[in-house]
Amino acid sequence: MKTLFRVLTLAGMAAAPMLLSSAAYAQFAKAEDAVAYRESVMTVMSSHFGRIGPVVKGERPYDAAQVQADVALVAILSKLPWAAFGTGTEGGRAKPDVWADNAKFKQRSDAFQENVAKLATAAQSGKLEQVRTAFGDTAASCKACHDAFRKPK
Protein backbone atom coordinates (compact mmCIF):
# COMPACT_ATOMS: atom_id res chain seq x y z
CA MET A 1 0.00 0.00 0.00
CA LYS A 2 2.81 2.33 0.94
CA THR A 3 4.64 1.36 -2.25
CA LEU A 4 1.51 1.98 -4.30
CA PHE A 5 1.18 5.40 -2.71
CA ARG A 6 4.78 6.17 -3.61
CA VAL A 7 4.26 5.06 -7.20
CA LEU A 8 1.15 7.20 -7.51
CA THR A 9 2.97 10.16 -5.99
CA LEU A 10 5.84 9.77 -8.44
CA ALA A 11 3.33 9.51 -11.28
CA GLY A 12 1.80 12.73 -10.02
CA MET A 13 5.18 14.46 -10.07
CA ALA A 14 5.91 13.20 -13.58
CA ALA A 15 2.55 14.47 -14.79
CA ALA A 16 3.14 17.83 -13.11
CA PRO A 17 4.29 19.83 -16.14
CA MET A 18 1.22 18.75 -18.12
CA LEU A 19 -1.07 19.63 -15.25
CA LEU A 20 0.61 23.00 -14.98
CA SER A 21 0.30 23.86 -18.64
CA SER A 22 -3.39 23.04 -18.76
CA ALA A 23 -4.33 24.74 -15.51
CA ALA A 24 -1.87 27.55 -15.15
CA TYR A 25 -3.48 30.28 -17.25
CA ALA A 26 -6.33 30.51 -14.78
CA GLN A 27 -3.65 31.38 -12.21
CA PHE A 28 -2.82 34.82 -13.64
CA ALA A 29 -5.14 37.46 -12.24
CA LYS A 30 -3.93 40.10 -14.68
CA ALA A 31 -2.29 40.06 -18.12
CA GLU A 32 0.75 41.85 -16.67
CA ASP A 33 1.22 38.96 -14.22
CA ALA A 34 1.36 36.52 -17.14
CA VAL A 35 3.86 38.77 -18.96
CA ALA A 36 6.09 39.08 -15.85
CA TYR A 37 5.89 35.32 -15.27
CA ARG A 38 6.81 34.24 -18.80
CA GLU A 39 9.60 36.83 -19.13
CA SER A 40 11.01 35.83 -15.72
CA VAL A 41 11.03 32.16 -16.70
CA MET A 42 12.89 33.12 -19.91
CA THR A 43 15.45 35.18 -17.91
CA VAL A 44 16.26 32.32 -15.53
CA MET A 45 16.26 29.70 -18.30
CA SER A 46 18.52 31.86 -20.47
CA SER A 47 20.96 32.32 -17.57
CA HIS A 48 21.37 28.58 -17.00
CA PHE A 49 21.40 27.74 -20.71
CA GLY A 50 23.96 30.49 -21.30
CA ARG A 51 26.34 28.99 -18.73
CA ILE A 52 26.87 26.03 -21.05
CA GLY A 53 28.02 28.28 -23.92
CA PRO A 54 31.60 28.86 -22.69
CA VAL A 55 31.89 25.12 -21.92
CA VAL A 56 31.02 23.97 -25.44
CA LYS A 57 33.29 26.70 -26.85
CA GLY A 58 36.17 25.36 -24.74
CA GLU A 59 36.49 28.62 -22.77
CA ARG A 60 35.59 26.91 -19.50
CA PRO A 61 36.44 23.37 -18.32
CA TYR A 62 33.79 20.73 -18.91
CA ASP A 63 32.20 19.74 -15.57
CA ALA A 64 29.61 17.11 -16.53
CA ALA A 65 27.68 17.39 -13.21
CA GLN A 66 27.46 21.17 -13.51
CA VAL A 67 26.21 20.94 -17.10
CA GLN A 68 23.68 18.29 -16.03
CA ALA A 69 22.45 20.59 -13.24
CA ASP A 70 22.05 23.55 -15.59
CA VAL A 71 20.33 21.42 -18.23
CA ALA A 72 18.01 19.90 -15.60
CA LEU A 73 16.88 23.42 -14.68
CA VAL A 74 16.48 24.41 -18.34
CA ALA A 75 14.39 21.27 -18.93
CA ILE A 76 12.06 22.11 -16.04
CA LEU A 77 11.78 25.78 -16.99
CA SER A 78 11.27 24.99 -20.70
CA LYS A 79 7.80 23.64 -19.91
CA LEU A 80 6.54 26.71 -18.06
CA PRO A 81 6.24 29.80 -20.26
CA TRP A 82 3.61 28.55 -22.71
CA ALA A 83 0.71 28.55 -20.26
CA ALA A 84 1.35 32.27 -19.76
CA PHE A 85 0.68 33.17 -23.42
CA GLY A 86 -3.10 32.83 -23.12
CA THR A 87 -5.59 34.99 -24.98
CA GLY A 88 -5.67 38.48 -23.53
CA THR A 89 -2.07 38.40 -22.30
CA GLU A 90 -0.56 40.36 -25.21
CA GLY A 91 2.30 42.60 -24.13
CA GLY A 92 5.90 42.68 -23.03
CA ARG A 93 8.35 41.47 -25.66
CA ALA A 94 5.83 39.15 -27.35
CA LYS A 95 4.98 40.13 -30.93
CA PRO A 96 1.28 40.07 -31.89
CA ASP A 97 2.08 37.07 -34.14
CA VAL A 98 2.19 34.86 -31.03
CA TRP A 99 -1.60 35.09 -31.15
CA ALA A 100 -2.11 35.89 -34.86
CA ASP A 101 -0.10 32.85 -35.97
CA ASN A 102 -0.45 30.68 -32.90
CA ALA A 103 0.00 27.40 -34.79
CA LYS A 104 3.48 28.48 -35.89
CA PHE A 105 4.28 29.70 -32.37
CA LYS A 106 3.25 26.33 -30.97
CA GLN A 107 5.31 24.51 -33.60
CA ARG A 108 8.41 26.57 -32.73
CA SER A 109 7.93 26.24 -28.97
CA ASP A 110 7.39 22.47 -29.34
CA ALA A 111 10.57 22.20 -31.44
CA PHE A 112 12.47 24.07 -28.73
CA GLN A 113 11.22 21.70 -26.04
CA GLU A 114 12.18 18.68 -28.16
CA ASN A 115 15.69 20.09 -28.52
CA VAL A 116 15.91 20.64 -24.75
CA ALA A 117 14.93 17.00 -24.19
CA LYS A 118 17.75 15.94 -26.55
CA LEU A 119 20.13 18.25 -24.70
CA ALA A 120 19.17 16.53 -21.44
CA THR A 121 19.99 13.15 -22.97
CA ALA A 122 23.29 14.52 -24.25
CA ALA A 123 24.16 15.95 -20.80
CA GLN A 124 23.42 12.57 -19.22
CA SER A 125 25.81 10.89 -21.67
CA GLY A 126 28.66 12.86 -20.09
CA LYS A 127 30.14 13.34 -23.58
CA LEU A 128 31.07 16.93 -24.41
CA GLU A 129 30.77 16.39 -28.17
CA GLN A 130 27.13 15.32 -27.75
CA VAL A 131 26.45 18.28 -25.47
CA ARG A 132 28.02 20.64 -28.04
CA THR A 133 25.78 19.39 -30.88
CA ALA A 134 22.59 19.42 -28.79
CA PHE A 135 23.44 22.84 -27.34
CA GLY A 136 23.84 24.25 -30.86
CA ASP A 137 20.53 22.77 -32.01
CA THR A 138 18.77 24.15 -28.94
CA ALA A 139 20.31 27.61 -29.39
CA ALA A 140 19.12 27.57 -33.01
CA SER A 141 15.57 26.78 -31.92
CA CYS A 142 15.66 29.59 -29.31
CA LYS A 143 16.70 31.95 -32.10
CA ALA A 144 14.14 30.67 -34.62
CA CYS A 145 11.32 31.35 -32.17
CA HIS A 146 12.72 34.69 -30.96
CA ASP A 147 13.28 35.97 -34.52
CA ALA A 148 9.65 35.32 -35.36
CA PHE A 149 7.89 36.09 -32.08
CA ARG A 150 9.99 38.34 -29.82
CA LYS A 151 10.38 42.10 -30.15
CA PRO A 152 13.95 43.40 -30.05
CA LYS A 153 14.87 45.24 -26.83
Added chain:
Amino acid sequence: MKTLFRVLTLAGMAAAPMLLSSAAYAQFAKAEDAVAYRESVMTVMSSHFGRIGPVVKGERPYDAAQVQADVALVAILSKLPWAAFGTGTEGGRAKPDVWADNAKFKQRSDAFQENVAKLATAAQSGKLEQVRTAFGDTAASCKACHDAFRKPK
Protein backbone atom coordinates in the same frame (compact mmCIF):
# COMPACT_ATOMS: atom_id res chain seq x y z
CA MET B 1 28.45 -0.77 -14.14
CA LYS B 2 25.39 0.72 -15.77
CA THR B 3 23.65 0.81 -12.40
CA LEU B 4 26.67 2.47 -10.82
CA PHE B 5 26.65 5.08 -13.56
CA ARG B 6 22.97 5.73 -12.87
CA VAL B 7 23.61 6.07 -9.15
CA LEU B 8 26.47 8.49 -9.74
CA THR B 9 24.38 10.47 -12.18
CA LEU B 10 21.56 10.70 -9.66
CA ALA B 11 24.06 11.75 -7.00
CA GLY B 12 25.29 14.42 -9.40
CA MET B 13 21.75 15.70 -9.91
CA ALA B 14 21.10 15.74 -6.15
CA ALA B 15 24.28 17.72 -5.59
CA ALA B 16 23.32 20.18 -8.33
CA PRO B 17 21.88 22.94 -6.16
CA MET B 18 25.04 23.01 -4.02
CA LEU B 19 27.22 23.13 -7.10
CA LEU B 20 25.11 25.93 -8.49
CA SER B 21 25.26 28.03 -5.36
CA SER B 22 29.03 27.78 -5.10
CA ALA B 23 29.76 28.38 -8.76
CA ALA B 24 26.94 30.55 -9.99
CA TYR B 25 28.14 34.01 -9.01
CA ALA B 26 30.96 33.74 -11.48
CA GLN B 27 28.25 33.31 -14.12
CA PHE B 28 26.92 36.87 -13.93
CA ALA B 29 28.89 39.14 -16.22
CA LYS B 30 27.27 42.30 -14.81
CA ALA B 31 25.58 43.21 -11.53
CA GLU B 32 22.36 43.95 -13.43
CA ASP B 33 22.35 40.36 -14.72
CA ALA B 34 22.48 39.09 -11.12
CA VAL B 35 19.64 41.46 -10.13
CA ALA B 36 17.47 40.39 -13.08
CA TYR B 37 18.18 36.72 -12.34
CA ARG B 38 17.33 36.80 -8.63
CA GLU B 39 14.22 38.94 -9.15
CA SER B 40 13.04 36.66 -11.97
CA VAL B 41 13.48 33.58 -9.78
CA MET B 42 11.44 35.32 -7.06
CA THR B 43 8.67 36.20 -9.58
CA VAL B 44 8.30 32.61 -10.80
CA MET B 45 8.60 31.14 -7.29
CA SER B 46 6.02 33.58 -5.95
CA SER B 47 3.60 32.67 -8.76
CA HIS B 48 3.72 28.96 -7.99
CA PHE B 49 3.72 29.45 -4.22
CA GLY B 50 0.80 31.85 -4.55
CA ARG B 51 -1.31 29.25 -6.39
CA ILE B 52 -1.47 27.24 -3.18
CA GLY B 53 -2.98 30.15 -1.21
CA PRO B 54 -6.58 29.77 -2.50
CA VAL B 55 -6.34 26.00 -1.92
CA VAL B 56 -5.40 26.28 1.77
CA LYS B 57 -8.06 29.00 2.19
CA GLY B 58 -10.69 26.64 0.76
CA GLU B 59 -11.38 28.93 -2.22
CA ARG B 60 -10.19 26.32 -4.71
CA PRO B 61 -10.53 22.53 -4.56
CA TYR B 62 -7.55 20.63 -3.17
CA ASP B 63 -5.78 18.77 -5.99
CA ALA B 64 -2.87 17.01 -4.26
CA ALA B 65 -0.93 16.37 -7.49
CA GLN B 66 -1.23 20.02 -8.54
CA VAL B 67 -0.03 21.23 -5.13
CA GLN B 68 2.86 18.75 -5.29
CA ALA B 69 3.82 20.08 -8.72
CA ASP B 70 3.76 23.70 -7.56
CA VAL B 71 5.70 22.87 -4.38
CA ALA B 72 8.26 20.86 -6.38
CA LEU B 73 8.92 23.96 -8.49
CA VAL B 74 9.10 26.19 -5.41
CA ALA B 75 11.59 23.78 -3.82
CA ILE B 76 13.84 23.86 -6.90
CA LEU B 77 13.61 27.64 -7.27
CA SER B 78 14.13 28.27 -3.54
CA LYS B 79 17.77 27.21 -3.90
CA LEU B 80 18.64 29.58 -6.73
CA PRO B 81 18.46 33.26 -5.75
CA TRP B 82 21.19 33.30 -3.07
CA ALA B 83 24.11 32.85 -5.45
CA ALA B 84 22.98 36.05 -7.20
CA PHE B 85 23.46 38.25 -4.09
CA GLY B 86 27.25 38.31 -4.34
CA THR B 87 29.39 41.32 -3.42
CA GLY B 88 29.01 44.06 -5.98
CA THR B 89 25.49 43.08 -7.04
CA GLU B 90 23.67 45.70 -4.94
CA GLY B 91 20.55 47.01 -6.65
CA GLY B 92 17.00 46.23 -7.62
CA ARG B 93 14.69 45.67 -4.68
CA ALA B 94 17.44 44.45 -2.36
CA LYS B 95 18.08 46.70 0.64
CA PRO B 96 21.73 47.48 1.47
CA ASP B 97 21.30 45.37 4.64
CA VAL B 98 21.55 42.22 2.48
CA TRP B 99 25.27 42.99 2.43
CA ALA B 100 25.59 45.11 5.62
CA ASP B 101 23.98 42.39 7.77
CA ASN B 102 24.68 39.37 5.62
CA ALA B 103 24.65 36.91 8.56
CA LYS B 104 21.03 37.83 9.30
CA PHE B 105 20.16 37.63 5.60
CA LYS B 106 21.67 34.17 5.43
CA GLN B 107 19.78 33.10 8.57
CA ARG B 108 16.46 34.31 7.11
CA SER B 109 17.07 32.75 3.71
CA ASP B 110 18.11 29.46 5.34
CA ALA B 111 14.94 29.50 7.48
CA PHE B 112 12.87 30.04 4.34
CA GLN B 113 14.50 27.07 2.61
CA GLU B 114 13.91 24.88 5.67
CA ASN B 115 10.24 25.84 5.61
CA VAL B 116 10.03 25.00 1.91
CA ALA B 117 11.52 21.56 2.62
CA LYS B 118 8.81 21.02 5.26
CA LEU B 119 6.18 22.19 2.78
CA ALA B 120 7.43 19.60 0.29
CA THR B 121 7.05 16.88 2.93
CA ALA B 122 3.56 18.14 3.74
CA ALA B 123 2.59 18.17 0.04
CA GLN B 124 3.81 14.57 -0.29
CA SER B 125 1.61 13.54 2.65
CA GLY B 126 -1.44 14.44 0.56
CA LYS B 127 -3.05 15.91 3.69
CA LEU B 128 -4.48 19.39 3.25
CA GLU B 129 -4.19 20.22 6.95
CA GLN B 130 -0.43 19.57 6.85
CA VAL B 131 -0.10 21.63 3.66
CA ARG B 132 -2.03 24.50 5.29
CA THR B 133 0.29 24.63 8.32
CA ALA B 134 3.49 24.37 6.29
CA PHE B 135 2.21 26.93 3.75
CA GLY B 136 1.54 29.40 6.58
CA ASP B 137 5.00 28.87 8.07
CA THR B 138 6.63 29.32 4.67
CA ALA B 139 4.62 32.49 3.93
CA ALA B 140 5.71 33.86 7.31
CA SER B 141 9.36 33.22 6.48
CA CYS B 142 8.95 34.93 3.04
CA LYS B 143 7.54 37.96 4.87
CA ALA B 144 10.20 37.98 7.62
CA CYS B 145 12.96 38.15 5.01
CA HIS B 146 11.16 40.64 2.76
CA ASP B 147 10.34 42.97 5.67
CA ALA B 148 14.01 43.16 6.59
CA PHE B 149 15.71 42.97 3.20
CA ARG B 150 13.38 44.01 0.35
CA LYS B 151 12.47 47.55 -0.63
CA PRO B 152 8.77 48.24 -1.09
CA LYS B 153 7.66 48.74 -4.71
